[in-house]
Amino acid sequence: MTAPGKFVGRSVPRLEDRPFLLGQGRFAADVNFPGQWHMRVVRSPVAHGKIKSIDATAARALPGVHALWTFADVAHIPPIGFRLTGLTALEPYRQSALAEHVVRYVGEPVAAVFAADQYIAEDAADLVALDIEPLPVILDAAAAPGPFDTERNTEPTVIEKKSGDIDAAFRAARTIVELDLTIGRHSGVPLETRGAIARYDEARDVLKMHGAAKVPHWNRDRLALMLGRPTDKVQLYEGHVGGGFGIRGEMYPEDVLVCAAALKFRRPIKWIEDRREHLIAANHSRQQRHKIKAAIDKDGRILGIDNEFFHDNGAYMRTHAATVPDLAAAMLPGPYRVPAYRARGHIRLTNKTPCGTYRSPGRYETTFVRERLIDAIAAKTGIDAIEVRRRNLIDQSAMPYSLGFGTLGTDIIYDSGDYAKLMDRLLAAAGWPAMQTALARRRAAGEKTGCGFAMFVEKSGLGPFDKVRITVAPGGAVEVITGVASIGQGVETAIAQIAAETLGVAYTRITVVHGQTDRIDKGMGAFASRVTVMCGEATRMAAAKLREQALEAAAELMQTAAATLDIVDGEIVRTGTPGPSMRLGALAARPEGLSAEAEFKSSQMVYPYGAHVVQLKLDAETGGVTIERYLVAFDIGRAVNPMLVEGQIVGGMAQGLGGALYEEFLYSDTGEPLSVTFADYLMPTAREMPHVEVIVSEDAPSPLNTYGFKGAGEGGITPVGAAIASAIDDALGRPGAVTQLPVTPQRLKALMAAG
Amino acid sequence: MSAKNSITLHINGCDHTVSVEPRKTLADAIREDCGQTGTHIGCEHGVCGACTVLLDGEPVRSCLMFAVQAAGKKIRTVEGLADGDTLHPMQQAFMDHHGLQCGFCTPGFLMLAVGVLEREPNIGDADLLDVLSSNLCRCTGYHNIIKAVRAAAKKMSGQ
Numbered sequence: 001m002t003a004p005g006k007f008v009g010r011s012v013p014r015l016e017d018r019p020f021l022l023g024q025g026r027f028a029a030d031v032n033f034p035g036q037w038h039m040r041v042v043r044s045p046v047a048h049g050k051i052k053s054i055d056a057t058a059a060r061a062l063p064g065v066h067a068l069w070t071f072a073d074v075a076h077i078p079p080i081g082f083r084l085t086g087l088t089a090l091e092p093y094r095q096s097a098l099a100e101h102v103v104r105y106v107g108e109p110v111a112a113v114f115a116a117d118q119y120i121a122e123d124a125a126d127l128v129a130l131d132i133e134p135l136p137v138i139l140d141a142a143a144a145p146g147p148f149d150t151e152r153n154t155e156p157t158v159i160e161k162k163s164g165d166i167d168a169a170f171r172a173a174r175t176i177v178e179l180d181l182t183i184g185r186h187s188g189v190p191l192e193t194r195g196a197i198a199r200y201d202e203a204r205d206v207l208k209m210h211g212a213a214k215v216p217h218w219n220r221d222r223l224a225l226m227l228g229r230p231t232d233k234v235q236l237y238e239g240h241v242g243g244g245f246g247i248r249g250e251m252y253p254e255d256v257l258v259c260a261a262a263l264k265f266r267r268p269i270k271w272i273e274d275r276r277e278h279l280i281a282a283n284h285s286r287q288q289r290h291k292i293k294a295a296i297d298k299d300g301r302i303l304g305i306d307n308e309f310f311h312d313n314g315a316y317m318r319t320h321a322a323t324v325p326d327l328a329a330a331m332l333p334g335p336y337r338v339p340a341y342r343a344r345g346h347i348r349l350t351n352k353t354p355c356g357t358y359r360s361p362g363r364y365e366t367t368f369v370r371e372r373l374i375d376a377i378a379a380k381t382g383i384d385a386i387e388v389r390r391r392n393l394i395d396q397s398a399m400p401y402s403l404g405f406g407t408l409g410t411d412i413i414y415d416s417g418d419y420a421k422l423m424d425r426l427l428a429a430a431g432w433p434a435m436q437t438a439l440a441r442r443r444a445a446g447e448k449t450g451c452g453f454a455m456f457v458e459k460s461g462l463g464p465f466d467k468v469r470i471t472v473a474p475g476g477a478v479e480v481i482t483g484v485a486s487i488g489q490g491v492e493t494a495i496a497q498i499a500a501e502t503l504g505v506a507y508t509r510i511t512v513v514h515g516q517t518d519r520i521d522k523g524m525g526a527f528a529s530r531v532t533v534m535c536g537e538a539t540r541m542a543a544a545k546l547r548e549q550a551l552e553a554a555a556e557l558m559q560t561a562a563a564t565l566d567i568v569d570g571e572i573v574r575t576g577t578p579g580p581s582m583r584l585g586a587l588a589a590r591p592e593g594l595s596a597e598a599e600f601k602s603s604q605m606v607y608p609y610g611a612h613v614v615q616l617k618l619d620a621e622t623g624g625v626t627i628e629r630y631l632v633a634f635d636i637g638r639a640v641n642p643m644l645v646e647g648q649i650v651g652g653m654a655q656g657l658g659g660a661l662y663e664e665f666l667y668s669d670t671g672e673p674l675s676v677t678f679a680d681y682l683m684p685t686a687r688e689m690p691h692v693e694v695i696v697s698e699d700a701p702s703p704l705n706t707y708g709f710k711g712a713g714e715g716g717i718t719p720v721g722a723a724i725a726s727a728i729d730d731a732l733g734r735p736g737a738v739t740q741l742p743v744t745p746q747r748l749k750a751l752m753a754a755g
Numbered sequence: 756m757s758a759k760n761s762i763t764l765h766i767n768g769c770d771h772t773v774s775v776e777p778r779k780t781l782a783d784a785i786r787e788d789c790g791q792t793g794t795h796i797g798c799e800h801g802v803c804g805a806c807t808v809l810l811d812g813e814p815v816r817s818c819l820m821f822a823v824q825a826a827g828k829k830i831r832t833v834e835g836l837a838d839g840d841t842l843h844p845m846q847q848a849f850m851d852h853h854g855l856q857c858g859f860c861t862p863g864f865l866m867l868a869v870g871v872l873e874r875e876p877n878i879g880d881a882d883l884l885d886v887l888s889s890n891l892c893r894c895t896g897y898h899n900i901i902k903a904v905r906a907a908a909k910k911m912s913g914q
Contacts, residue, residue, distance in 0.1 A: 013850055020858030021846040023793020023833035027859060030792040191797045191805060191893045192859045242859030243893050275798040488857025488894055643853050647895060654896035678802035686897040687888035
């Protein structure tokens, strides 16, 4: 580990915690304005159908109901656009705020009720009579493409990536390994449901929306365009956000509705989603089927991989457009040398909830697929699976390593990494050989136990920029204004630590502002594990500027050279020689003040990497899985706050466990969602969660920013499905048995019966 | 909408006389009618436990009760845990052990844990795990919550 600085590298307590512990958080539902109306969305009960009529007579007649909107009321507002990976071919599939003639998934907004309180709004929504003529539903994304409706096909486009000569690789292959693998539909499901409160500030002619998250600036700019207002006449405010995980904070139909209604009715409009709505209306993710094929030589070395997959995007293309399939196509190779590669990702529309990203998008899926493939190569060649990995890992000497194609507008160039070293470190920590022996003994005694290993490369620190302004107040308090967002991950603490390190003030004296579009003109927000990398470096740059400015000004006042001065705990002191000092706050009190701004630009992502080991036991009676041991090693270059990094890793692992064993959005044959409560959509509790042994490694700092930061938010989740699948195979004694996630008790029992 | 009832909710030692419909949930009444928004609503079907409050000392899901059922009973919410500026040992332990990330489930976990430990100060690890598995957290993976509750248990029982 790198030696910690005064703040960077230390597990200091979080600045965020106190209000949460006191019950003084400010989540979306906690925001209220006098005279507000409550919105309730009327949603389609059928998966695909033609809207014949919407009879709102009874709903409108209910006392306390102020208004009711259908498509005609929002027809002037364009559909929601793409934030990332927006391909032209996808544009006809965008979603409008309310359905026009056709509904395409259960949960699609059809009408909106505005009423005096939430109870009345819900009563009224129940009274809206929808006459919808059902149409045939499409539920299998891997079926042959065909018409999605009268104008559009179920396959808007195919994502393609390639490098090397794939046909030559397969011609030269000693052996070909082929698999057909499926990842279930699941999603982030934060504990706070979505919410948005919009009001029109007549005095300033500004539309204000509270409940923003993740990407407030992008949403502000886009809402302004959609509603025909100048950008500075729309402002978004992020309060506390009860979990993000990719899905929260993207722009949804409901955000558009509250804003349009606040403008129209000149009343504050409040919308708080309920859990059933959340499970059918907020972005789903992950559902993909891969037909994967590897060409290998006689020593188990990969010559080429052909990755064809079918991405079930649901009924509309939302803000992420092709992001998830693009990442799935681009990131599959992971830590291995793949001399020839071809990906063909079929984006498919189905009559299910539309999709977006979920923590480790495209990597959770493809790490499952790739690591299954490596295990299959091992099984087919008879070479130990760890040895197969070792033979194929990209060597440290090859860094920086280009894959020869890109994603998210960047070329994929692994910036640094020593994959073999981390693998060995984790295997040593697990006691891998002894673990094998002990498990073999238990299996011989009749127990169904096994262990699994999986490796991955993550991506993080997506640019193109982040801007930070730091200002010292006359009292000495420091404000760091950023364009990022906080979704609960500890942004305020981490950014304050980085600023404090350079500035020479206590991190507790620093306030970090995020998610407020009226405090800084532009910002990229919080996604793609980008905040610590991008905003962290911008913060360091601004702090360095401010420090230089302060020392120069102080040098003049203190009649000494700036080089003889230092800032310690907010006090400008002489180094070495004793003498008078002065407070940073005193400098800030001068008419010119004390403030600096910096922007960090980056056209490349940075690539953390890691590995997981799991040991588990199967229960033949119940089909249940007990995790006996779980280890994670994750190299993130440099940890700002190891305690928070571990928190990210363990929390991510819990979500990965959900996707591996429990969580799945299921549908009936008619497209009726079957996972609509927390009793059907099963997230891990404290009972299911094993102890996780975490190794935070700092072997490979990124050369692309000063501290060497890489994002820590996603490596806890990425290979969980892959590692667990491998361990279940091992326990069953049947390599390749697991072909589908999640391995629910029913599926595990079926697997055991088939053996 | 049906006729409203006037009831008194006794929350953290203060009486709130409010007028609520019989169907209004306790969670909604605490938040909307009494202005105590520390109690969070995560699912409204009694699974996630974010809305957990203590009712006459027992942890209950306030989303599964009607406000009128709580009339006259002693309700404790997260706002009542700290003693002035001094955090309750449970709150302090959650901070010390990084037992929270987004903070949304935190009030429910705090009330659940405090309620159980007040009743059963020497609860064993297995039983404690059982109790804590009745609430959902989506951020932490529970480790640090469990650590925090164990640490607070020691403090609370004076060990």
